[in-house]
Structures are given as C-alpha cells and as structure tokens.
Amino acid sequence: MASALELLTALALAAFLCNAERLPPPTKLSYEWLDTFTVNVSWSWKRPSNLPESCNIKFKYWREPATLLERRLTPWNYFTEKCLTEENQSSDCNYTIKATNASPCDGWTDSRPVNPAVFTPKPRAEVVKGFKCLFEAGGMNCSWTRVDPSHELNLSYRVCGQAKELKGCDGFYTSAAKEGCYFSVGDDTDICVHAATEAGAMTFKAVQGLHPPKLSVAEHGQSLHLSWPPPEVGKACVWIHEFCFTECAEEKERSHVPDARTCRNITREGGVFKAQVPYDKNCRYEFWSRVLTDKYCPQLSSDFGASVVFGVNVPTNRMQTVAAIIVPLILSVSVLLACYCFRRHSHIIFPTVPNPRVILKEMMNGNKELKFPAGDVYMPEAEYTDSLKLVQENSDPGQKL
Ligand SMILES: *[C@@H]1O[C@H](CO)[C@@H](O)[C@H](O)[C@H]1NC(C)=O
Ligand SMILES: *[C@@H]1O[C@H](CO)[C@@H](O)[C@H](O)[C@H]1NC(C)=O
Ligand SMILES: *[C@@H]1O[C@H](CO)[C@@H](O)[C@H](O)[C@H]1NC(C)=O
Ligand SMILES: *[C@@H]1O[C@H](CO)[C@@H](O)[C@H](O)[C@H]1NC(C)=O
Ligand SMILES: *[C@@H]1O[C@H](CO)[C@@H](O)[C@H](O)[C@H]1NC(C)=O
Ligand SMILES: CC(=O)N[C@H]1CO[C@H](CO)[C@@H](O)[C@@H]1O
16 A cells, blocks of 8 residues: 555656756855955856746855845845854855746756855954944944953954945053954944954954943932933934932942842933932932833943932931830840849848837837837738738629629
C-alpha cells in the first residue's frame, strides 16, 4: 500500500518537474567595499534561451539571519548595502541571493540560493565598550571605554546612509577610565561609527541619549511648581517626562529604599513641561527626572540625572516623637528611683510615727518633753481588724445567695 502511494507521489512530482524548470542561480559573485560601512555585491546571470520574453526576472537578497520582511528585490545584478560588524558580532556579512520570477511565468521556479561570503576589510575585534552619545547643541558628545588602552584608536563617523566622507573626532578628551569626543552631526539620529586599532575594527550605530532634563522647583503657597525646558532635539516629538520624588524622607530611607519614591509621568508635545506637587513646609523634597520619546518618534531617552533638593526636614515631628517617648521614660525612672529612696531612707525622711498613747501617758505624767521612741511603730488594734473583716463579709450579700 505504502509503496504504491509513494510511487504515485513520485510520478506526480516527476510530471510536475518535467513541466517546471528552475531558473539558473547567480554566478561570479564578487563584492567591493565602497566605504567602511557599505558593500557593493555584484554577480552575473545568464538568461535561459527557453525562458519566455514576458518573464520578468528579479533577484531576491537578504543578510542572514533575516525574516521574510527583510528580504529585498532588485532588477539589477548588484546591490549596495550597509553592513556593520556589531549587528551580528561577526566580520562576515552573510548574504543569500537567488533569481526569482517577479511575474508568474509558467513552470519556472526560483533558482537555488547562493551565499557570497563578504568579509570586512579588517577582522572584527572588540576595541571599545559602552559607546554612548549624548545630544548637545548641534551635535553629540560621545564617550566610551577603550578595551586595550595600549592600542592607538582610530575613530571616525558619518551619518548612516549618506555617501559622504568619514569624519574624525573633534575635541578629544580623556577623563577617568573614559574618553570621548564631539561629533558635529546636527539633529541626525543615525550615526555610523568605525573604531579601529591594530587588533581589529568595529562598525556600529552609535547609541544615543539625552542629558537628563533640567528641573526648576519654585514654591507657590501650598504647592511646589516643577518645570523643565523642552528637549533641544525632536521638537515635533511627543515627549514623556517621568519624575520621581521623596517627601520628608530620612537619610536612611533615601539611600536604601527606592520604593519610597513616588513617580509620575507627564506627556507633552513641545513647550515647557510643568507639574505640581503638594508642599509641606516642614519637609525635604528630593526630585529625579528623565525624558523619553513617546512611541511615534525614534527611541531616545535620558537617564535619571542628579537629584534636585527643595526644603529641609524641620525636626518638629522628630522632637515630638522624642518628647512622647523619652520624657515619660525619664519621669517613670525618676519616680521609681524616688520610691526606692523613700523605702530605704524612710526613717530619715519620715521619722517613725510615735504611738499616741505613749504621748498621752507622758502628758498625764506632766512630762513636757516629748519622746519618740524608735521602733515603736503604730499597729492597728486586733479588734479593729476583726470588725473590719466582719463588715466586709456582711456587705457582700450577693455571694451568699
Ligand atoms: C556596484 O557594482 C556594480 C557592478 O560592478 C556597478 O555597476 C555599480 O555601479 C556599483 N554600485 C555602486 C554604488 O558603486
Ligand atoms: C551563511 O548563512 C547560510 C544560511 O544560514 C549558511 O548556510 C552558511 O553556512 C553561512 N555562511 C557563512 C560563510 O557563514
Ligand atoms: C562632552 O562631555 C565631557 C564630559 O562630560 C565634557 O568634559 C566636555 O566638555 C563635553 N564636550 C562638549 C563639546 O560639550
Ligand atoms: C588611523 O588612521 C590613519 C589616517 O586615516 C591611518 O594612517 C592609520 O593607519 C590608522 N591607524 C589604525 C591603527 O587603524
Ligand atoms: C512612564 O512611562 C514610561 C514609558 O512609557 C514607563 O516605563 C514608566 O513606567 C512610566 N512611569 C509611570 C510612573 O507611570
Ligand atoms: C546576534 C545575532 O543576530 N546572531 C546571529 C549571527 O548570525 C548567525 C548565522 O549567520 C546566527 O545564527 C546568529 O543568531
């Protein structure tokens, strides 16, 4: 059964293939680097004599790995593309090319794919780390860490996609472990960078960011008015300002509990950003803010910069707390000590209460000199205690019923 089915399938496939012909693949592949970032890949292709004139042949190409959407078509025998080593951390730009029929022409199928191996002029090597540029009036201030400081570094850049000369760094500087320079590029966002040492080279798009927004805080009665100037780039963009603050936070909380911060977002299209927070005059406020583009503009953001502090924690609350705990504590300790003192030295402070009967007797005897014999403490009469007990028993009738 199975073999019969297989035979049928094979026959059907053979019949189809007889009718269908495969287009020949591109041949004589070659490439040329037009500049540090751009490669021109070209090939030859011989049109089969039996291919109908009406058949419109194009070439499909893409860089591996690619999704279907990233595949492009060209009617020419070459393509020019940007290929950056850091996009795939490799010095080879692996393309796939095949001939394809742009219009259906009966039976002809795509050619077998071919892979021209395109290698960068200089092998890839990680020469810089943490490359980042911050927008600054009319250009970008870029900084990085050199992987091997003993190697001389050649850095050049260009706006991506512009067939222009590469530019070198302006105003090179070194600070701590970092070094940097200034790129005069205007507001263009995509900057292609080439960093090379004797060890190798890297080509990449510069990661861009903004300086944290400058926050001004002003007191207006019961509230604090916050404002930030609009970002210098992306005037047509919708921006999100995210700000976080602590209120009355003690030093310990400030440094150890980021959750103690309250955060809010304000979205605006150009102009000065404004926000208000209720103000307690006895509190210290600390603010952090950052800015980021909304979804419709190229992704651009700043970090949360250094904080802005307003007001001080007036220690009234603290003194009240101290008073509420310490003062009663001191008082109770004093009372306890006093009680202890009284007990110990009661014979000095309150001399022994004399027995009135002794005084009376001495008075009767005409002795005017009052004597307070030590150790003669007043004791209630036994009969008096008994009568008291009786009264107590009688006065509690509930228990007897
Ligand atoms: C790329 O190479 C092809 C074939 O050599 C050539 O015709 C074409 O002009 C080149 N493209 C550029 C932009 O140099
Ligand atoms: C290029 O990519 C193809 C498809 O992923 C793969 O078969 C081929 O080995 C790769 N060639 C090189 C030189 O990496
Ligand atoms: C770029 O930033 C560095 C470090 O923050 C600074 O010293 C330098 O002046 C800046 N350069 C320009 C051109 O703004
Ligand atoms: C740096 O660039 C200069 C001028 O373009 C070149 O002469 C030199 O060989 C380059 N050095 C390295 C290490 O790439
Ligand atoms: C503000 O917006 C950013 C970006 O959409 C988001 O990541 C963040 O969580 C938001 N913060 C607040 C407090 O809503
Ligand atoms: C990071 C990345 O995209 N890596 C890819 C580089 O290319 C090879 C094949 O050419 C892929 O397997 C990697 O995933």
